[in-house]
Amino acid sequence: MSKVIYPGSFDPITKGHMDIVSQATYLFDEVIIAVMQNSNKKEGFFSIEERVQIIREIYRDFNSVKVITGSEATVDLARLHGCKAIIRGLRSLSDFDMEIQLSQINLEISNNSIRTICLFADKNFQFVSSSMVRELFALHKSITNYVEPLVAEKMGEKRKKLCQN
Numbered sequence: 350m351s352k353v354i355y356p357g358s359f360d361p362i363t364k365g366h367m368d369i370v371s372q373a374t375y376l377f378d379e380v381i382i383a384v385m386q387n388s389n390k391k392e393g394f395f396s397i398e399e400r401v402q403i404i405r406e407i408y409r410d411f412n413s414v415k416v417i418t419g420s421e422a423t424v425d426l427a428r429l430h431g432c433k434a435i436i437r438g439l440r441s442l443s444d445f446d447m448e449i450q451l452s453q454i455n456l457e458i459s460n461n462s463i464r465t466i467c468l469f470a471d472k473n474f475q476f477v478s479s480s481m482v483r484e485l486f487a488l489h490k491s492i493t494n495y496v497e498p499l500v501a502e503k504m505g506e507k508r509k510k511l512c513q514n
């Protein structure tokens with residue numbers, strides 16, 4: 350069975366991420382979404398557990414999509430789950446610059462065993478990012494074109510909780 354890992358922050362998962370997942374499920378038997386803690390980013394909007402829960406709920410009926418988290422290097426997580434490749438999404442030249450560096454580091458630290466496959470963003474979601482969604486939400490603007498209804502609902506619940514504290 351061919352498996353691939355799709356790592357990211359997914360804070361929150363957007364329709365752009367979901368398009369990459371759907372492209373990857375077309376190519377591989379199983380796509381493992383790995384919600385990673387990014388040490389360069391400060392505390393997120395959702396906790397890692399909340400992100401995992403939301404993504405699991407979204408893909409509840411998809412046997413070919415699994416959701417995991419881990420604190421080890423992505424290449425180690427990939428190996429642990431029997432994946433030879435990492436999927437990443439490309440929106441722009443700046444993504445490309447970052448992804449080429451990441452792919453080279455991952456190749457090196459995995460002794461050439463874990464390859465990176467970049468898939469192009471759908472033209473409708475090329476400008477969509479989690480940070481843009483968080484920004485719009487903070488400004489009380491609609492995010493429904495960019496995320497699943499469940500994500501918008503959970504973000505609303507989170508805001509209510511934060512306001513109560």
Ligand code: ADP
Nearest residue numbers: 356357358359365366437438439470474477478
């Ligand atoms: P990271 O912090 O690892 O960049 P993200 O959740 O922001 O995590 O993104 C995970 C991956 O998904 C990255 O490869 C990123 O380029 C890609 N990605 C993010 N948004 C989109 C989008 N709208 N379309 C396609 N790929 C995307």
